[in-house]
Amino acid sequence: QLQLQESGPGLVKSSETLSLTCTVSGGSISSSSYYWGWIRQPPGKGLEWIGSIDYSGTTYYNPSLKSRVTISVDTSKKQFSLRLSSVTAADTAVYYCARPVEYSGSYVYWGQGTLVTVSS
Amino acid sequence: DIQMTQSPSTLSASVGDRVTITCRASQGINNWLAWYQLKPGKAPKLLIYKASSLQSGVPSRFSGSGSGTEFTLTIGSLQPDDFATYYCQQYNSFGYTFGQGTKLEIK
Numbered sequence: 001q002l003q004l005q006e007s008g009p010g011l012v013k014s015s016e017t018l019s020l021t022c023t024v025s026g027g028s029i030s031s032s033s034y035y036w037g038w039i040r041q042p043p044g045k046g047l048e049w050i051g052s053i054d055y056s057g058t059t060y061y062n063p064s065l066k067s068r069v070t071i072s073v074d075t076s077k078k079q080f081s082l083r084l085s086s087v088t089a090a091d092t093a094v095y096y097c098a099r100p101v102e103y104s105g106s107y108v109y110w111g112q113g114t115l116v117t118v119s120s
Numbered sequence: 121d122i123q124m125t126q127s128p129s130t131l132s133a134s135v136g137d138r139v140t141i142t143c144r145a146s147q148g149i150n151n152w153l154a155w156y157q158l159k160p161g162k163a164p165k166l167l168i169y170k171a172s173s174l175q176s177g178v179p180s181r182f183s184g185s186g187s188g189t190e191f192t193l194t195i196g197s198l199q200p201d202d203f204a205t206y207y208c209q210q211y212n213s214f215g216y217t218f219g220q221g222t223k224l225e226i227k
Contacts, residue, residue, distance in 0.1 A: 037216075047164065049215075096164070101175075104152075106170070107164045
């Protein structure tokens with residue numbers, strides 16, 4: 001059974017960079033069948049897609065976040081990572097990593113989510 | 121960006137009721153639409169993909185339909201475990217977007 005686990009600081013200071021890593025277990029990260037994704041949910045708000053990456057490092061980002069987001073992959077460690085720069089309180093959210101159904105963008109496997117709070 | 125408009129934002133219903141949630145896309149999405157169930161403290165659960173395909177392990181009381189720009193999620197007979205928040209998501213092209221959510225409450 002594929003499992004994903006987010007890790008990283010739960011508290012980030014305003015204007016600094018948020019960094020999270022997703023570790024994949026129970027399956028391969030190196031498949032051309034899907035793009036690994038990052039999604040977030042601010043408290044009391046809806047879901048927001050942040051971006052996606054495949055095993056080769058091809059990325060797609062949410063246009064509203066593109067100037068601040070970098071997603072990378074390390075296949076040797078079976079990890080992919082998120083960096084979000086110049087954070088503000090609006091970036092406080094539960095951050096999820098996820099994998100979609102093959103050849104799809106519908107996310108079937110999710111990490112448990114990690115709350116990141118941006119403090120002033 | 122493709123905008124997804126979900127309605128209603130809140131829905132009150134009773135166990136055994138049949139309920140429908142609607143999601144409208146700002147442009148055609150070729151049926152690349154998913155529905156998720158969210159509960160507090162848990163990861164989202166995929167219910168439906170490709171507009172009408174039931175994800176493995178999801179009860180058959182959940183069904184999806186629609187095409188073009190208008191889609192619906194129907195729960196055939198509400199069970200206590202179904203009271204949650206539901207989101208649609210389009211994945212027609214990168215720049216994926218979600219609806220704003222529908223909170224299903226017990227009447």
